[in-house]
Amino acid sequence: MKVAVFVSTRHNRAVTRGQQLLEDFRRQRRAGDPRITPEGRAILLRITTGDLADDFAESLAALGNVDAMLSGGAGPDEGNCEPGVT
Amino acid sequence: MIVVDEYLAVRALLGVLPLDFPDEGLALPVSAHWRLLQRIHTSGTGQLSQVLALLPASDREVLRAPHPQVLEVLDPRPHLDEAAQIAAQYGGTGWLIAETITAGLHHGRELWYGNERNIGIRTREIAQELEITIHVVP
Numbered sequence: 001m002k003v004a005v006f007v008s009t010r011h012n013r014a015v016t017r018g019q020q021l022l023e024d025f026r027r028q029r030r031a032g033d034p035r036i037t038p039e040g041r042a043i044l045l046r047i048t049t050g051d052l053a054d055d056f057a058e059s060l061a062a063l064g065n066v067d068a069m070l071s072g073g074a075g076p077d078e079g080n081c082e083p084g085v086t
Numbered sequence: 087m088i089v090v091d092e093y094l095a096v097r098a099l100l101g102v103l104p105l106d107f108p109d110e111g112l113a114l115p116v117s118a119h120w121r122l123l124q125r126i127h128t129s130g131t132g133q134l135s136q137v138l139a140l141l142p143a144s145d146r147e148v149l150r151a152p153h154p155q156v157l158e159v160l161d162p163r164p165h166l167d168e169a170a171q172i173a174a175q176y177g178g179t180g181w182l183i184a185e186t187i188t189a190g191l192h193h194g195r196e197l198w199y200g201n202e203r204n205i206g207i208r209t210r211e212i213a214q215e216l217e218i219t220i221h222v223v224p
Contacts, residue, residue, distance in 0.1 A: 025155065026109060028155055028156075029098075029111070029112075029155055029156055030101060030103065030109075031101045032098065032099050032100050032101025032102070032156055033099045033100075033101075033148045033152060033153045033156050033157075034153075035144050035145070035147065035148045035153075036099060036100060036101075036144075036145055036148055037142050037144050037145055039140070039141075039142050039145075040141055040142050040144065040145025040148070041100055041145075043137055043138065043140060043141050043145070044096050044099075044100055044141075044145065045100065045102070046137060047096070047134065047137070047138070048093050048096045048097050048100075048200060048201075049097070049102070049200075052133065052134050052137060053093075053201055054201075054203060055132070055133065055134045056092075056093075056125075056134060056201075057093075057201050057203035057204045058203070059125055059128075059132075059134055060092060060121055060122075060125060060204065061203075061204075061206075063121055063124050063125060063128070064121065064180070064182060067121075067124070068180075069180065069181055070117060070120070070121065070180055070181050070182045071180040071182065071183075072173060072178040072179050072180025072181070072183070072184075
């Protein structure tokens with residue numbers, strides 16, 4: 001009986017520790033990269049969700065259009081190496 | 087692991103993904119990483135270029151080598167032949183589309199984008215034929 005309790009307790013502790021570790025990993029993942037600076041954050045927010053977001057998409061597409069290996073020589077109506085399809 | 091585009095990759099690095107975003111590791115195809123880095127290094131006279139030119143060195147380093155716990159850049163080599171087959175089958179798609187589609191096939195048959203405009207026509211068509219679901223996160 002004592003052995004059973006010991007195993008159960010040990011098992012529970014292990015799970016708890018594992019869950020805690022997974023939660024720590026999750027939290028770190030969701031927090032982003034700590035090396036980002038406030039200035040960089042402001043710029044990167046503008047290009048991904050702010051006023052420059054559409055310009056960013058078009059500039060990525062334009063890069064694909066001039067890089068044959070990346071785009072496979074896709075013309076302006078092909079692939080995601082061109083302005084999107086909104 | 088889910089495959090994301092440049093937008094969601096950057097948002098992940100900023101820690102600003104939506105709360106209801108899947109709680110999984112994120113993977114960026116190396117061709118998309120290449121395109122993102124190309125954009126960061128390309129100079130120009132437009133507003134976007136001027137703003138990107140102000141990006142501090144520390145943040146450039148984050149984009150260059152993302153923390154793998156936050157964002158993993160996929161190694162394309164294990165599935166390179168598959169990507170080449172897809173490119174050939176669909177008429178020379180190029181590396182970006184072929185690698186992205188292949189990555190989607192191997193990671194839950196899903197692709198996640200942060201901007202509708204970043205999804206091309208051919209990507210949509212090929213994804214549909216291969217039963218890969220495309221998600222767009224506003």
